[in-house]
Amino acid sequence: MRISWTKPDFGEDEKKAAIEVVNTGWVTQGKVTKRFEEGIEEYTSAKDVTVVNNGTAALITAMLAHGIGKGDEVIVPSLTFIASINSIISIGATPVLIDSDPKIWNTTPDLAREKITPKTKAIMPVDVGGMPIDIEGFEKLAKEEGVVLIEDAAAAPGGEYKGKKMGGFDHTSTFSFHIAKSLQTIEGGCVLTNSDEIGEKCKSIRNHGMSAPYSAKINLHYDYVNYGLNFRITDIQSAIGLVQLSKVDKQVEHRNKLVRMYKEGLDGEFEFQTVPDYVTKHPYLFFGIMADADKRDSLAKCLVNNGADIRVCWLPAHLQAYHKSLFKGLFLSGAEEVGNRSIELPLGGCTEEEVNDVVKLIKGWVKNQ
Numbered sequence: 001m002r003i004s005w006t007k008p009d010f011g012e013d014e015k016k017a018a019i020e021v022v023n024t025g026w027v028t029q030g031k032v033t034k035r036f037e038e039g040i041e042e043y044t045s046a047k048d049v050t051v052v053n054n055g056t057a058a059l060i061t062a063m064l065a066h067g068i069g070k071g072d073e074v075i076v077p078s079l080t081f082i083a084s085i086n087s088i089i090s091i092g093a094t095p096v097l098i099d100s101d102p103k104i105w106n107t108t109p110d111l112a113r114e115k116i117t118p119k120t121k122a123i124m125p126v127d128v129g130g131m132p133i134d135i136e137g138f139e140k141l142a143k144e145e146g147v148v149l150i151e152d153a154a155a156a157p158g159g160e161y162k163g164k165k166m167g168g169f170d171h172t173s174t175f176s177f178h179i180a181k182s183l184q185t186i187e188g189g190c191v192l193t194n195s196d197e198i199g200e201k202c203k204s205i206r207n208h209g210m211s212a213p214y215s216a217k218i219n220l221h222y223d224y225v226n227y228g229l230n231f232r233i234t235d236i237q238s239a240i241g242l243v244q245l246s247k248v249d250k251q252v253e254h255r256n257k258l259v260r261m262y263k264e265g266l267d268g269e270f271e272f273q274t275v276p277d278y279v280t281k282h283p284y285l286f287f288g289i290m291a292d293a294d295k296r297d298s299l300a301k302c303l304v305n306n307g308a309d310i311r312v313c314w315l316p317a318h319l320q321a322y323h324k325s326l327f328k329g330l331f332l333s334g335a336e337e338v339g340n341r342s343i344e345l346p347l348g349g350c351t352e353e354e355v356n357d358v359v360k361l362i363k364g365w366v367k368n369q
């Protein structure tokens with residue numbers, strides 16, 4: 001038996017769309033990417049979307065567009081994929097790590113408030129596993145404190161907060177379209193904003209800060225008006241993204257069905273991430289169970305040895321080999337509890353049969369304890 005943690009959800013339509021782009025002779029970022037951006041705007045109701053080549057680039061683009069840089073502090077949870085932290089370091093700003101609530105795995109406005117200083121320029125909460133953060137709470141905090149709110153919603157495409165699609169709120173958010181996500185372009189991501197000014201800056205930053213799309217007919221030379229880098233995506237990936245966009249709701253429904261099966265199958269044996277009422281749709285990039293800390297590794301090994309691929313999301317950033325010297329002496333009990341106890345089970349692209357097999361494996365392990 002071999003059950004992948006996640007699989008690409010690509011069918012004939014994605015293949016056809018990619019080949020059609022190749023046949024046009026224009027494969028780099030162009031008209032198809034523009035259509036993909038408009039499609040995401042319509043789906044999320046965000047005013048402006050800038051598609052880039054991955055979710056990390058989306059975070060960097062969003063921060064640069066908001067004028068964040070050297071000397072600025074950005075508040076971010078330690079319990080996140082390392083890209084949230086590394087993107088802040090990459091622009092010369094200082095990540096200020098905060099704890100997370102071990103029940104919901106997300107950080108909270110109260111935990112962020114404690115770390116605000118005169119140097120705080122932005123708060124970057126993260127939707128862990130795609131689960132929406134307390135958006136109203138964070139928007140209120142950011143407004144009161146006069147700081148920028150950038151939501152790392154990398155895993156959240158297809159999720160909903162109080163019935164509204166993720167990405168369509170007043171603050172800036174970012175998505176990732178990496179192959180594990182509910183909307184996949186192999187690698188890819190985007191910045192979503194309700195500000196025309198930020199949107200325009202993002203489009204310039206992803207292209208080395210160029211003022212406008214280059215056209216030899218109009219411009220005799222390239223004009224660079226912002227600092228930027230090459231964060232462009234290809235039209236081949238955007239064509240795949242357009243097909244995926246039409247399937248994202250179905251993909252999220254399927255993930256929710258598998259999660260219900262896991263929860264029913266493992267009821268009473270483990271704790272799960274608590275889903276607050278304001279989360280009206282959890283897109284489930286991943287689904288995790290909380291084992292006892294001293295038994296977690298034994299269960300993880302049992303699953304892997306029996307062919308079920310798992311992940312641990314995540315060892316908090318302040319404990320990572322490279323990062324621990326940057327955050328010496330930091331103890332964050334909530335982040336560390338999740339990091340020590342959780343196991344993320346196979347989900348994306350899995351069949352119901354595969355989920356039943358994983359449940360059986362886990363129950364067998366429980367019996368032997």
Ligand SMILES: Cc1ncc(COP(=O)(O)O)c(C=O)c1O
Nearest residue numbers: 054055056081083084154176178
């Ligand atoms: C919370 C979070 N932020 C950022 C990223 C970075 O996205 P990408 O891998 O597309 O660069 C990820 C990717 O999984 C993520 O989970």
